[in-house]
Amino acid sequence: MNGSIPNIVIGRLPIYLRELQRMAEEGRHITSSLELGERLGISAAQIRKDLSQFGEFGKQGTGYSIEFLMDNICKILKVDRVWDMVVVGAGDIGSAIARYQGFTNRGFRVGYIFDIDPKIIGTKVGEFIIQDFNSLVEILRKNHIKIGMIAVPGWAAQEVADRLVEGGVSAILNYAPINLNVPSNVRLQYIDPVIHLQRMTYYL
Amino acid sequence: MNGSIPNIVIGRLPIYLRELQRMAEEGRHITSSLELGERLGISAAQIRKDLSQFGEFGKQGTGYSIEFLMDNICKILKVDRVWDMVVVGAGDIGSAIARYQGFTNRGFRVGYIFDIDPKIIGTKVGEFIIQDFNSLVEILRKNHIKIGMIAVPGWAAQEVADRLVEGGVSAILNYAPINLNVPSNVRLQYIDPVIHLQRMTYYL
DNA sequence: TAGATTGTTAATCGATTAACAATC
DNA sequence: TAGATTGTTAATCGATTAACAATC
Structure with missing residues (x-):
């Protein structure tokens, strides 16, 4: 639990989410911090650091399930509703x-x-x-x-x-x-x- | 001369400019880093630091001429043209x-x-x-x-x-x-x- | 002059990156 | 297992703030 997640981190989550949604539309199921970072022009370390503020969403050696990560970011941002x-x-x-x-x-x-x-x-x-x-x-x-x-x-x-x-x-x-x-x-x-x-x- | 002004500083200049234009519309002629900062929710020190990257636009004891500062920010941002x-x-x-x-x-x-x-x-x-x-x-x-x-x-x-x-x-x-x-x-x-x-x- | 505010320095604060043990 | 990638730590980097001499 952490009540003081930097505003700048929150600001990047929607960017991650938008790109993940695009990957999902492309029929993709798995990605990595390296790939997501390359597509967004953001370092892989930063993406991993940002996500680690909220939990552990990836698997070592494999990367992230796009759907699982999307679901979690949606929950974090409270857009798992309308x-x-x-x-x-x-x-x-x-x-x-x-x-x-x-x-x-x-x-x-x-x-x-x-x-x-x-x-x-x-x-x-x-x-x-x-x-x-x-x-x-x-x-x-x-x-x-x-x-x-x-x-x-x-x-x-x-x-x-x-x-x-x-x-x-x-x-x-x-x-x-x-x-x-x-x-x-x-x-x-x-x-x-x-x-x-x-x-x-x-x-x- | 300085070829490496931080991007984040450039990003704030249009915000300063917009507020200065508003002050000018209000018929104001002089402002200070303190006043501008209060109106924008930005610290006075940051405004002075940002502006000092480009020159000396203020007068000690007095503050900034709104028109002069606007002109200079317009030139910096290259919007002294259409x-x-x-x-x-x-x-x-x-x-x-x-x-x-x-x-x-x-x-x-x-x-x-x-x-x-x-x-x-x-x-x-x-x-x-x-x-x-x-x-x-x-x-x-x-x-x-x-x-x-x-x-x-x-x-x-x-x-x-x-x-x-x-x-x-x-x-x-x-x-x-x-x-x-x-x-x-x-x-x-x-x-x-x-x-x-x-x-x-x-x-x- | 006295008061006020700048421009600037040094200190603090926060964010990013590099590196790697953990582990899938 | 061997290879790959995470989560996390410590180091680096950069931005903000506080303070004040300079000066209008």
Whole structure:
């Protein structure tokens, strides 16, 4: 038992899991830290060290059962279930998220999408009916939803974050290009394509 | 002069820049490492250390001129210009990227969007006419475009990456949920919402 | 000047790697 | 068994922090 596994290790587990799922799709059953590391550009030692924080998942001389390791990483990351999420903002980005097929089989599902514009509330995005932002807190509480995604303009994002927290959300994925303040018990991740692009232009 | 600035430092500069731009929008002119750090949840010492890798941008006793610091970070990151980009894949995500207003004033512009589906080639996404994927390499070369964004299904992403590289692209932002292999002189960044979500569910 | 904040050094802290005994 | 690969330890490497002289 260990209550202090480094955040950076947790951050790599989803990467391992994604590659393992791909290997499984390729019909593979066994891999090794060396092979997985080569495919990901990560050292074999690091992969073994990371995994050893949680248990012993391999066999000396053989390697890892892909299925067994996937199952265990899913359990560690708590994606051995399906998490319902809400999307706030039904513009281009919010709509793309709501319709995204890639959540399936990876532990997530969009439950509701919200907007504040009366002109689009009640209309459909994919199979979802756009809900009134004013009913966000109520719907979050009623459905015990713990994950919210923010896809509104920057100037509206903090207000949305506050409402998500008020509704009981404790994990937020923010697509708005702005830093948010949330209570320390709420997890927060950012997706801002410009940040990623600027990390590359330095090297061009 | 220093040819070996840590990658992790480069990774923070866009975060600093984004917050500085926000301060500027608020009408602010001066800040300090302490204030910037508090707004970002980063220690003041780290901000000063990071910036000192590139020069002396502050004044003792006063702090940093927001505009001056922004200008300098823009130069360091080479976003004191506008980079033309291509988007490959005109589905929900590709279309949302092509129409995204957030690139403006941050150093980037979408120039072209491509798809391989004959049914949508020639139709419009926002103000862009969807181009034939088969003309990607030619258009990249003709326009000397260095940045590509991949918004196609996972199974098609490696082929798209190969074509981008063939056309001379040296920075790729990949929205497909798959690891890509590119030559070592090509920079690569990933955006996969599921990876970010799985980094949070561990803590829920 | 007095107060404040930088830029920088040295110390601390944490993460990665190399190596190998254990063992399948 | 012989070969291969794990899990783990200790060493190395790198990043963060604390502290403070310099100076605006």
